[in-house]
Amino acid sequence: MAEVLLSEEEKYYLVLGVAQDIRVDGRSRLDYRSGDVEVNTVTNSHGSVRIRLAETDVIVAAKVDLGVPKTETPNQGIIKFLVDCSPTASPDFEGRGGDQLAETICRILSSTYAKSSSINLKSLCIVPKEFCYIVDVDILVLQCGGNLLDVIAMGVKACLGTCEIPRASGTRYDLGKPVPVFSKDEFQFDYLDVSKAPVIVTLPRVGRYFVVDATLEEESCSKGKLAIGVAPDGSITSVDKLGKACYQVRSIAASVQMAAKVGVDVNKVLSDRINKLKLSKLHSAKPWPPKPEEGMDVE
């Protein structure tokens, strides 16, 4: 994880500030920094966002591919994540430096989206056992200014929410086997339903208190952090511990409660933003998923 080196005095000042609910940049413990989401940054991908939260800057792009469902889940599509911590984001990522962090983030995202009811993976299935969509989500960290995991999780949700899934409009015969044909119409596509997709709220403990949206400096004052997945309805989808710290049950309970409260707000803001972005693209996408008989008719 990207670290900044602070002197003991600096740390002391920072921790004391947090204890008094005034952080270095003037926020309270539950305040987020300001940020923005921009869509269609990678024009050749089916959905892409660039999400910025203060200095943290991440590009998330999703490409849709045609694939075969996994044998254990024959009627589900697949979402894959790949995180690339670019060395431009932090000197620590040079060489293989970012790999471990990237792997951790990938794992958290995969478990969040694969297991929970966050996204209905069945909607990504085209023909059970034969064809499904595979959504490849590539995450590129351009700059790391703290709270990377939260930003990535928000980016992924926004990206999936604005990703244009091509609509299967028929079948063609390749060597006797029907292969789905996708609509070539630029306005014929569908959106994934991300209304239940979670965000992650990472809570590092600075001194005796948890803070949200920690800066790099604050992160370097904390020994460890809890990454808590929160669905829009406030339910907790995952809890991960990062770093070396150990927690008492009481403080975990407190942090989860705090995350749930913050997470609902974050989800709400993000969902509004996603809906606005969709509207700005001016389309009238039909409800997803399509009825099974439509689109799969043999010509």
Place this chain on the structure above:
Amino acid sequence: MITTDAKMTDLSQYGCNNKKLVREVITYRQNRKGKPLKISREKYLRSDINCGSYGCQLCPMNERSRFKLDEDPPIHSQKFNFKHYLLPDVGFILRQVDVVDELGNVILLQSVMEEVWRKNVTKYKRIRDGTKLKKWMYFLNDHHCDTYLDRHPDETVDERNIRALVHCYEYFSNHFASRKIKLVILSDDPEFRKCLKIENSDSVLVATGEEYVMSLTEEFKGLEDKLCRVPFNEDEVINKYNKGDFEYPPHLDPVAVQNGIKTGKYFQGPYRNINFYEGSVRIGSDIEEPAQKKRKGDEINLNEILLQGLEHINRASEGDIVAIEILPEDKWSVPSGIVIVEPAEHEPPLTDDKIVVDKETADPDARDEEYRQEEEEILEAVIKSNKSVQQKRRTGKVVGIIRRKWKPCCGVIQRSLKHGSNFHMFLPDNKKLPRVRIETRNVDRFDGKKIVVQIDQWPITSRFPIGHYIKILGDAGTIETETQAILHEHGIPHDPFSKAVEACLPTLPYTIDPEEYTKRKDFRDLVICSVDPEGCTDIDDALHCKKLDDEIYEVGVHIADVSYYVRPETALDEEAAKRSTTVYLADRRIHMIPGTLSTTVASLHCKEDKLVFSVVWKMDKNAQILDTKFYKGIMNSKAAMTYAEAQSRLNSKTANDEISVSLKGLSYLAQILRKRRFDNGALMLSGGEVSDDGEVEDDCEESHAMVEEFMLLANCSVAQFVLNTFREYALLRRHPTPPPANFEPLLLAAKAHNISIDVDKGSKALNESLERQPPELKSILRVLTTRCMTQALYCCSGTTAPDEYHHFGLAADIYTHFTSPIRRYADLIVHRLLAIALEVEAPNQKILDPQRIHASCENINIRHRMAQYASRASYNIHKCKMLKGKKEVHLGYIMFVRRNALQIFVPKYAMEGFIFFPKDAIYEYNEKDGEVKFGSVSFRPLDKVTIGLSLEEKKDKVVFRLLKPEVPGLSDQPDQ
């Protein structure tokens, strides 16, 4: 997305109102594996596209500006009696393409044309080609900053295009307002006005094709005929041919076909048609067959895949490159051997009103029924043969068509029996092509005419392909029209030579540049003479022979130095390359190079100084070549003789003038050369004309052979020399050894007559075995052998494997053409190569280029073949005319025995035809031996028969009647 506000300021001076000059254009595609791709491109809208109207002050001018529209468009319409330009929509172009063709001052919008392209490529191309010449402006409205429109999400492509059209209408209306030019939208759609989603749509000027054309003045009188008058919603062009119970299996898409070919599941090859219901595809030799499965004789048919039945042929037509799948072995079959009777023969005379009226309603179905019967008949025959024949052919079915070879074809119309129908049948002259359905609203003008038709498409639901007529050649049956048709059919360029070509010609009277006398070898003192057929005006070869001493002869072949006149990279050269050969028809000649050169300047006329390219040998008296030299020379012919004149000099014992002496020397040597050549295994081939007793008749054989021998020798010497100098660049003529499969008919015939012919031991063995045969069969066997041959081809030594250089027919290792540069382009190239090889001319990179030579060869090969076909077809027409009103009796040979007919060859006219067996006749057909028995009389290939020839007046068709042997029900009496 990039914003271009900075650019905006510069562009606003052009009155450009569209704020956003860069658009993101998104397209969705799917790659081979089925992966969906989103492709995003930036589209830069332009403000420098001009409107194309002369005198426009508003549009920016630059070097790319094109002006097509009149400054003051003439007013032809009574209804729209103001200055206007026309703006057709998609439906109008598709329906009224013939009308659009005749109109001027038309603005074709890019968005409209792209839609036309999607709907009908042929019509698109036709219009697109027209934009080069006609007063049509192709306006790039999708790139113009003022006329570009984004598609709305809830809009279909069609709706967007209509909006774009109307938008352009408004744009142009404003644009031309100051010049008082209006716009008229042409649309046949009666609902068009309702589709307009703009205010005061009533003021938009819209006309249907009918409205507009009917309002035109006298000048455009003929245009009414071209108008498509079918109500818009019932138009079959718009709502396609969804009729009938008949349906072909769908073709696979190209990607699947390519994948299949790669994986070896499908095979690719050109389709050859046997009849409408049967054909074959010759595929590459990459079928892997386990060795133990191979049976004797299998190799013959291994790569020739049979296709039977409409379903399996699946809309392939002659020459198309198709992808086929081979059927499992239990479905393999044999060809039916049936000859399809031409459709015109078993249908009621079409002009007879009574019959037409009688059958008016039922007939179209009846005809369909007939087609079905035809197919069933064939399949039945196949089943019959399948039982009797052990060895079956590989059979396959077409899964996709890789490339269509649809060229314009000539033929006549067969009117639909359904009264008032717009669909009629077109019968191509080329019987290998399928009948074509064409749509016309004015069929009367085609009555009795020969027309040219282009096949456009073959819909899945239509038994026959669909085409459109291109032009009328003239009255069917007249020599002029038929000749035109032949030229057209074979794609022979026969327009008069262009001005640019004429400009390359030397001026007459021509005198040789004095400089040439100093540069060239002087042959003027030698006794050179030329021997040619009577009436020949383009003499390109001359000969001389001089005895140096008792042992040594000097022999020269002098060829007109055409390459001196036809310089590379001139218009003349290009034209000659395009034509590649002079085409000899029965009544005319189509020159490769203009007459000024071919018959006057270059031709080696008697007693004139001429430039030549010569080969001079020193030979001993056994005609062994001691020395070969090539010269650019100058000569003066002492005599231009016909073969007969030369022959009489040769025959005369007393003639001892210098010309006769020279000729006799030549003839002496030629005979030795000829004998040596045949001993080496050269084939004696025969094109067909054989006299009644079966022997080749030639009074002037000796003089013929003399000229031929020395031409061959010159060609061989040149080939040797050029190839030795330029390994890579030599142009050679090769004649591939025919594959054993080609000889099948010959072997079948030989078997029937209990004779043996060696076809697989090389040309020498073949020649000798032919020579052994009984005299009465000899010449007809030669005719048949000739037909089994492959075509000789030109090739470039650099792009052909050296072991393929050989010439099978001449039994020569290498051969080329050098001796007729006036009438063959290949010879011209060889002349140039030889000149460079001799270093009398500077090397030219454009000539010494294997790829170029290869490309020229390909073209020359095609042209030669076409010229041959055209020539043959032309002679056939003239033979038909000769038979007019006569009934002649001739000797004929049976070439093939078919299941329902005999294929007869009449040597007198080198003509071929069929004698069909009556449907109710009882006969035994022996598939294996190709034999048919009528009671006690049996017919085998190469049997002699007596044939009555006459001309069926109405159709200009020669009718063959069997006179002898007499078979009740099959043969006719001579006096009938």
